[in-house]
Amino acid sequence: MRTVAFATLGCKLNTYESHALGEAFEARAYEIVPLGSPADVVVINSCTVTARSDYKSRQLVRRVLRTTPHARVVVTGCYAEREAQAIVEIPGVYLVVGNRAKLAIPELLEGDAEGGTVLDVESEGSTFARTPLTGFGDQSRAFLKIQDGCDYRCTFCIVKSVRGASRSLDEESVTTHARALVDSGYAEISLTGVDPGAWGRDIEGRPTMARLVESLAKIDGLERIRLSSVGPQDYDDHLIELVGGHPKLARHVHIPVQSGDDRILSRMKRGSRRARIDRLVDRLYAVDSSIRVGGDFLVGFPGEDEEAFDATRRMLSEGPWSYGHVFPFSARPGTEAAAMTDQVADRTRTERAALLRFLLARKDRTYAATFVGRRIGVLIEGRGEPETRYAPGLSSHYLRVAIRGGGARAGKIAMVDVTGADGNRLIGRLAEPMETSDGTFPGNRDEAGQHPDRGHALRSGIRDLVGALPGLRQ
Numbered sequence: 001m002r003t004v005a006f007a008t009l010g011c012k013l014n015t016y017e018s019h020a021l022g023e024a025f026e027a028r029a030y031e032i033v034p035l036g037s038p039a040d041v042v043v044i045n046s047c048t049v050t051a052r053s054d055y056k057s058r059q060l061v062r063r064v065l066r067t068t069p070h071a072r073v074v075v076t077g078c079y080a081e082r083e084a085q086a087i088v089e090i091p092g093v094y095l096v097v098g099n100r101a102k103l104a105i106p107e108l109l110e111g112d113a114e115g116g117t118v119l120d121v122e123s124e125g126s127t128f129a130r131t132p133l134t135g136f137g138d139q140s141r142a143f144l145k146i147q148d149g150c151d152y153r154c155t156f157c158i159v160k161s162v163r164g165a166s167r168s169l170d171e172e173s174v175t176t177h178a179r180a181l182v183d184s185g186y187a188e189i190s191l192t193g194v195d196p197g198a199w200g201r202d203i204e205g206r207p208t209m210a211r212l213v214e215s216l217a218k219i220d221g222l223e224r225i226r227l228s229s230v231g232p233q234d235y236d237d238h239l240i241e242l243v244g245g246h247p248k249l250a251r252h253v254h255i256p257v258q259s260g261d262d263r264i265l266s267r268m269k270r271g272s273r274r275a276r277i278d279r280l281v282d283r284l285y286a287v288d289s290s291i292r293v294g295g296d297f298l299v300g301f302p303g304e305d306e307e308a309f310d311a312t313r314r315m316l317s318e319g320p321w322s323y324g325h326v327f328p329f330s331a332r333p334g335t336e337a338a339a340m341t342d343q344v345a346d347r348t349r350t351e352r353a354a355l356l357r358f359l360l361a362r363k364d365r366t367y368a369a370t371f372v373g374r375r376i377g378v379l380i381e382g383r384g385e386p387e388t389r390y391a392p393g394l395s396s397h398y399l400r401v402a403i404r405g406g407g408a409r410a411g412k413i414a415m416v417d418v419t420g421a422d423g424n425r426l427i428g429r430l431a432e433p434m435e436t437s438d439g440t441f442p443g444n445r446d447e448a449g450q451h452p453d454r455g456h457a458l459r460s461g462i463r464d465l466v467g468a469l470p471g472l473r474q
Contacts, residue, residue: 004030005039005068007060010047012192012228014077016143017102018045019136020129024106035064042071043105046079048158050330054079065092072109076102081162084118099163100127128169132180140381140411141226141394142186146174146212147193151201154258155269155336156301156329159194166198171212178216187413188224188250188379188394189216196227197234210238217248223413224379224396226250229296232257232272232280240280244287251288252398255280255295260315261308264301268337274311278319285320292367292397294323297356300349301329302340309352316359322367323424324360328353364424368399371418375431376401378416380408395426405430 004025008018021043022032033039042064046057057079064073072094075087081098088096094115097105127148136142149164150157169177178189191212193199200207209230216225225248230239232255242249255277259265262273284291297312316324328349331338378393378401391408393401393416401416408414408430416428 001029001031002041003033003037003039004041004043005033005035005037005071006043006045007035007064008045009056009060009079010045010049010053010077012143012190013145013148013194014045014047015136016133016145016192017127018043019143020103020133020145021045021105023129023131023133023135024103028106028110030106036067039068039071041109042068042073044073044075044077044080045102046075046077048077048079048082048162048332050327051332052330054083061087061090061093065090072115074105074109076105078159078162082158088118103127103129127167128173129177132177134180134184136186138382140186140188140379142181142184142189143192144174144177144181144189145169145193146191147196147199150195151198152195152271153269155267155340156298156332158332158335161334163194166195166202168199168201168203170203171200171207171215174212175215175219178222179219182219182221185411187222187411188226189222190226190228192228195229195231197230208236208238209234210236210242213239213242213246213249217246222248224248224250224377226252226398227254229254229256231255232277235280235284240283240287244284244291250398251290251396252292253284253294255293257295258298259301259304259308260312261304264304264308267303267340268298268301274315278315281319281321289320290397291320292323292399293319293321294398295321295325297324297326298329299326299352299356300344302337302344303342304329304344304352313356313359316356316363321360321363323364324356326353326356326360361424365421368421368424368426371395371397371399371426372421373418375415375417376426376428377413378403378428379413380410382410390427399424399426401426401428403428403430 006018006022008014026032044060044064047053048057061075073092074095074097075093076097078099080087080096084096087093095108096118097108101108128145146169147166149166150160151166153160181189197209199209199212213225216222243253257277258268258270260274265273281293284293299309329344376395378395381392381394383391390402390404393403395401402425403416415431417431418426418428420427
């Protein structure tokens with residue numbers, strides 16, 4: 001039997017697409033083998049979001065060529081889209097395939113494609129799986145790609161040039177794919193895309209994300225739906241109500257904010273300003289004070305002075321943010337921001353990123369501690385380790401949970417009594433099954449349903465933390 005191995009860098013979207021490719025290869029009688037094993041084909045799904053991502057992609061290509069010298073090596077993904085010619089000139093690379101032809105790689109390899117060529121980097125083809133995925137290997141959560149591309153022109157971002165314009169998978173196809181995943185045993189599905197909040201804008205009638213969520217929530221067996229990276233401008237009243245109140249929607253939002261300063265947001269050409277961001281977070285918190293609010297934050301953008309950085313720091317200190325992905329600015333060739341003259345020094349960017357990570361780590365520990373003594377729904381992600389007998393799990397609020405006690409099946413949502421917290425990870429034991437009147441686990445609510453004391457808990461100690469930050473800057 002022919003064999004294929006995969007190496008994937010970057011976002012959840014790449015993860016989804018690699019699994020879609022895997023099933024397409026399996027349909028053509030390939031066996032998927034671990035990376036590093038002898039293989040007939042190795043597919044590298046690359047990333048280019050930062051200069052570090054470019055470096056990792058190049059290093060991965062060279063390592064695969066060195067460790068699997070007899071394989072046909074195919075490089076795809078965003079770095080391949082941007083640096084196709086440079087990659088194809090690396091001795092040993094068989095094909096470089098653009099994002100728009102990525103899912104056709106199995107067909108290309110069996111067709112007339114010759115080694116050492118670049119395929120379909122420019123043309124507009126479908127980037128959605130033709131048939132529903134049925135599995136994600138040993139992962140207990142499923143991803144579902146509902147959208148691709150982006151219509152924004154953020155000055156720091158290269159994604160639009162490598163992913164193209166925004167386009168949506170139609171509602172019927174989304175629900176068909178979701179049902180297939182549920183039939184395969186997945187209780188939680190995370191909706192993903194380059195800009196998931198843009199879903200529906202290019203579909204006749206412009207259906208909303210809230211409508212899509214309600215359609216998915218009707219699927220029997222789907223117990224938890226998780227949104228990812230929905231921008232502030234994409235939350236309407238209906239979606240806010242669903243996030244805070246629908247029993248199947250995860251109590252977790254990840255908002256691509258980038259900055260808390262309006263001048264910097266304007267220079268970035270972001271779609272929202274500080275007032276809208278604050279208003280959204282306040283409304284989400286008012287609907288359900290247990291919601292875990294996190295986001296993406298870019299520090300050291302050109303022109304970001306101390307005042308602008310402090311605006312972001314204060315936003316995170318004073319609001320109910322509990323975690324974040326903090327990135328120092330990375331100048332991407334070809335973007336507007338790379339050509340700006342008022343670049344921030346590397347050391348300053350690194351220090352500012354460290355400050356925000358420290359702040360958010362402290363707040364996340366405080367947030368996690370509010371769950372101690374409570375009963376919550378947890379997706380069981382695997383079997384307990386023999387040494388510890390603790391099984392890994394994930395709560396509706398996107399907190400990792402270590403669970404003691406047998407009887408829960410991986411991939412299912414079980415009720416867990418939280419007995420402690422270790423940093424931002426919860427520790428608990430399996431509780432007796434709690435079922436709602438319709439026989440489903442209330443996986444997104446705990447017994448109380450709210451965190452009446454969370455605001456106080458998050459503010460507690462923040463004054464001391466903020467006081468410590470200037471000292472860290474020195």
